[in-house]
Amino acid sequence: MSRTVIKGDLCWSRGMDELNTVQNGYLVCEDGKIAGVFDRLPSRFAQDPLQDFSGCLIMPGMTDLHVHAPQFAFRGLGMDMELLEWLNTYTFPEESKYRDLAYAERAYGSFADHLLHSVTTRASIFATVHVEATELLMQKLDDAGLCTFVGKVNMNRNCPQYLSENSTNRSLKETERWLREIEGRYRRTKPILTPRFIPSCTDDLMYGLARLREKYEIPVQSHLSENYSEIEWIKELCPRSRHYGDAYQQFGLFGDGYPCIMAHCVHSTEAEQELMLKNGVFVAHSPESNMNLASGVAPISRYLDNGLKVGLASDVAGGSHESMLKAITHAIQASKLRWRLLDQNVKPLSFERAFYLATMGGGAFFGKVGSFEPGYEMDAVVLDDASLDHPQELDVRARLERAAYLADDRNITAKFVCGERIL
Amino acid sequence: MSRTVIKGDLCWSRGMDELNTVQNGYLVCEDGKIAGVFDRLPSRFAQDPLQDFSGCLIMPGMTDLHVHAPQFAFRGLGMDMELLEWLNTYTFPEESKYRDLAYAERAYGSFADHLLHSVTTRASIFATVHVEATELLMQKLDDAGLCTFVGKVNMNRNCPQYLSENSTNRSLKETERWLREIEGRYRRTKPILTPRFIPSCTDDLMYGLARLREKYEIPVQSHLSENYSEIEWIKELCPRSRHYGDAYQQFGLFGDGYPCIMAHCVHSTEAEQELMLKNGVFVAHSPESNMNLASGVAPISRYLDNGLKVGLASDVAGGSHESMLKAITHAIQASKLRWRLLDQNVKPLSFERAFYLATMGGGAFFGKVGSFEPGYEMDAVVLDDASLDHPQELDVRARLERAAYLADDRNITAKFVCGERIL
Numbered sequence: 001m002s003r004t005v006i007k008g009d010l011c012w013s014r015g016m017d018e019l020n021t022v023q024n025g026y027l028v029c030e031d032g033k034i035a036g037v038f039d040r041l042p043s044r045f046a047q048d049p050l051q052d053f054s055g056c057l058i059m060p061g062m063t064d065l066h067v068h069a070p071q072f073a074f075r076g077l078g079m080d081m082e083l084l085e086w087l088n089t090y091t092f093p094e095e096s097k098y099r100d101l102a103y104a105e106r107a108y109g110s111f112a113d114h115l116l117h118s119v120t121t122r123a124s125i126f127a128t129v130h131v132e133a134t135e136l137l138m139q140k141l142d143d144a145g146l147c148t149f150v151g152k153v154n155m156n157r158n159c160p161q162y163l164s165e166n167s168t169n170r171s172l173k174e175t176e177r178w179l180r181e182i183e184g185r186y187r188r189t190k191p192i193l194t195p196r197f198i199p200s201c202t203d204d205l206m207y208g209l210a211r212l213r214e215k216y217e218i219p220v221q222s223h224l225s226e227n228y229s230e231i232e233w234i235k236e237l238c239p240r241s242r243h244y245g246d247a248y249q250q251f252g253l254f255g256d257g258y259p260c261i262m263a264h265c266v267h268s269t270e271a272e273q274e275l276m277l278k279n280g281v282f283v284a285h286s287p288e289s290n291m292n293l294a295s296g297v298a299p300i301s302r303y304l305d306n307g308l309k310v311g312l313a314s315d316v317a318g319g320s321h322e323s324m325l326k327a328i329t330h331a332i333q334a335s336k337l338r339w340r341l342l343d344q345n346v347k348p349l350s351f352e353r354a355f356y357l358a359t360m361g362g363g364a365f366f367g368k369v370g371s372f373e374p375g376y377e378m379d380a381v382v383l384d385d386a387s388l389d390h391p392q393e394l395d396v397r398a399r400l401e402r403a404a405y406l407a408d409d410r411n412i413t414a415k416f417v418c419g420e421r422i423l
Numbered sequence: 424m425s426r427t428v429i430k431g432d433l434c435w436s437r438g439m440d441e442l443n444t445v446q447n448g449y450l451v452c453e454d455g456k457i458a459g460v461f462d463r464l465p466s467r468f469a470q471d472p473l474q475d476f477s478g479c480l481i482m483p484g485m486t487d488l489h490v491h492a493p494q495f496a497f498r499g500l501g502m503d504m505e506l507l508e509w510l511n512t513y514t515f516p517e518e519s520k521y522r523d524l525a526y527a528e529r530a531y532g533s534f535a536d537h538l539l540h541s542v543t544t545r546a547s548i549f550a551t552v553h554v555e556a557t558e559l560l561m562q563k564l565d566d567a568g569l570c571t572f573v574g575k576v577n578m579n580r581n582c583p584q585y586l587s588e589n590s591t592n593r594s595l596k597e598t599e600r601w602l603r604e605i606e607g608r609y610r611r612t613k614p615i616l617t618p619r620f621i622p623s624c625t626d627d628l629m630y631g632l633a634r635l636r637e638k639y640e641i642p643v644q645s646h647l648s649e650n651y652s653e654i655e656w657i658k659e660l661c662p663r664s665r666h667y668g669d670a671y672q673q674f675g676l677f678g679d680g681y682p683c684i685m686a687h688c689v690h691s692t693e694a695e696q697e698l699m700l701k702n703g704v705f706v707a708h709s710p711e712s713n714m715n716l717a718s719g720v721a722p723i724s725r726y727l728d729n730g731l732k733v734g735l736a737s738d739v740a741g742g743s744h745e746s747m748l749k750a751i752t753h754a755i756q757a758s759k760l761r762w763r764l765l766d767q768n769v770k771p772l773s774f775e776r777a778f779y780l781a782t783m784g785g786g787a788f789f790g791k792v793g794s795f796e797p798g799y800e801m802d803a804v805v806l807d808d809a810s811l812d813h814p815q816e817l818d819v820r821a822r823l824e825r826a827a828y829l830a831d832d833r834n835i836t837a838k839f840v841c842g843e844r845i846l
Binding site: 073075076077079080097103106107110288291292293294295296297320321329332333334336337338339340341342348350351388389390391392394398401402403404405406408410 | 496498499500502503520526529530533711714715716717718719720743744752755756757759760761762763764765771773774811812813814815817821824825826827828829831833
């Protein structure tokens with residue numbers, strides 16, 4: 001058995017409303033899993049190697065439940081449009097560049113490097129339609145030691161000719177080629193089926209992807225109810241569906257027995273929410289993106305109260321930054337404006353809930369991930385917050401909240417995935 | 424005549440909808456003022472000292488039109504309440520610590536240091552009720568070379584006994600003592616009268632401050648229409664006023680012939696907006712604070728279209744960060760949610776307008792400040808954005824937008840105030 005002990009000021013969620021802290025505590029990891037947190041180190045662990053981060057905050061690694069790797073290159077640019085126009089003007093031209101592996105090498109290298117130096121330990125990632133570039137991305141993430149799902153995108157209509165896979169047959173064949181080529185190739189990178197969203201996939205492509213999903217037993221990710229024009233479009237494209245989620249359901253691509261992430265869910269109807277709950281669909285809440293593209297704000301506190309599975313996401317490049325700390329503060333801020341401007345029946349997100357979303361909430365997509373409770377996989381981030389000077393002492397809970405608003409990559413001292421130190 | 428030339432990629436506003444850029448240009452400064460921007464350096468300046476920032480962005484220094492120096496110590500903390508409860512729970516206990524000069528020394532030292540290392544060159548600042556600590560703050564800002572207005576706060580009711588100035592007489596006397604003590608003491612730090620807001624000042628204190636304002640001919644800053652409960656309170660406290668702004672007007676503290684800043688103006692009625700326009704009152708728009716305290720979002724595009732004077736503000740510690748770059752992105756994001764959730768008659772802020780607010784908009788409170796047009800005072804910030812890697816070339820406008828979302832203090836290479844390099 002391999003065992004590691006790390007020491008510092010520990011903070012983690014026990015549930016969506018319970019944030020636990022232990023100052024000067026010991027986190028014991030056995031074979032990549034949390035054995036326990038202790039105020040004083042039990043003597044049975046006294047001989048195990050100890051990494052001392054006294055004075056630093058130690059929190060679970062965070063999960064970015066929805067991020068577009070090829071869009072990282074234009075993060076912080078072109079924030080002047082809504083979704084559909086934005087896709088055509090900025091996103092599709094950028095994504096087409098990834099047929100060029102030299103470009104992909106530069107751009108994905110930068111993405112993987114930033115993700116490594118962030119608080120993210122797990123992520124579910126969109127690549128592009130290009131198989132070779134997708135495999136290059138998967139390799140880079142694996143080399144970085146991160147634990148991710150990566151999807152080669154499927155897209156065969158309503159996008160520029162230069163980016164479309166055109167025939168359904170070709171899209172499915174390329175997807176199977178990709179799945180076979182990567183089999184057993186990576187340690188921590190896994191594939192996820194990734195139809196971009198219904199408007200960019202023909203019906204027969206969606207049905208074909210559902211068959212591939214069954215054959216290869218892999219999860220699914222896509223986009224849902226992000227923008228009003230998009231939702232109207234779905235009504236035209238899928239006239240027999242009761243709602244956008246029901247359209248995915250009819251194609252067999254909406255969870256219900258297998259893991260599934262739907263990004264955004266800003267404008268989900270009650271029926272759609274009920275189906276997500278029933279099917280165990282994960283909501284990837286992307287607050288900054290939903291502000292930048294003027295999409296709106298999802299009622300996340302209600303989703304949580306109703307038992308939906310929700311995680312947090314950067315959605316780069318709808319979001320401008322890979323930092324999940326920023327996603328936490330954006331989630332709180334957006335929820336406050338939603339409460340003030342739209343609907344006082346849905347409470348703003350507390351810091352506790354936003355922190356939970358970034359750790360346990362999204363981590364659940366990966367199993368027992370995102371907490372320091374016993375049995376969880378040991379993903380941890382060590383933040384040295386000494387540079388965030390304060391004229392007097394603060395408790396651990398206060399330092400954690402402050403770090404969410406003020407810390408950046410400079411504060412990250414160490415990072416662990418599955419018990420292994422990767423930074 | 425003293426002359427300086429700086430070289431780099433120049434970006435500045437010419438008006439609220441016009442952003443100008445010159446790649447590899449020359450900015451010529453004569454006696455602290457902009458002489459001109461040139462594609463090629465005219466031969467008459469060839470002998471003048473040149474500072475070469477080739478490859479860096481050079482933009483006007485930014486103005487933070489509303490920030491609470493004593494609250495800097497608890498930035499990023501206690502973001503779980505609305506305004507009035509937040510003041511009582513977090514703000515007043517913190518501000519009371521500034522009677523202790525040793526505490527003020529530590530906390531204001533940190534504040535001044537962060538401001539120096541930010542993109543801010545000008546600011547209008549609230550201190551506390553304490554004269555000695557306020558003077559200490561003024562000295563530190565002056566030593567840093569920044570150009571600021573600083574106000575000793577007036578407050579004699581509706582606040583804890585330990586912080587109240589209690590008698591009107593004492594509050595006025597302390598204010599006059601402060602004004603006399605600092606006369607001629609600083610190079611770039613000036614006093615500004617600072618009644619906290621109407622609820623914390625008795626009527627006779629407000630009338631007394633109006634008399635001091637005339638006697639000393641100094642500007643005024645306060646808070647206006649930030650929060651619904653606050654506005655209701657004003658109706659009780661000033662039953663004869665037509666609106667919150669009218670209450671200041673009746674006290675003689677609402678501009679109209681002298682410079683005046685009102686922070687927030689989130690819920691200003693049309694009549695209040697008209698009076699602000701007529702009196703030339705500056706709106707200090709504080710988007711992050713207005714999100715964090717769930718106050719709402721001011722209709723800034725409408726204010727600009729109607730000709731109101733508007734600048735941007737961090738409002739630390741309602742806002743979590745001193746960075747005016749962050750204030751720019753928060754302003755855009757908040758305006759998009761306002762548009763989406765509340766009122767599609769008020770356009771979201773464009774990047775051009777948000778950048779204008781942070782430079783020319785607020786700079787106008789200090790005179791001809793915040794642009795590189797000829798005759799403007801030469802405040803400039805040099806940002807080295809090379810670390811914000813991109814797989815291909817970007818134009819200057821794109822780099823500027825990206826820097827607003829991604830740059831931080833690490834990117835700041837140099838900073839000038841009134842033509843003098845202070846960093």
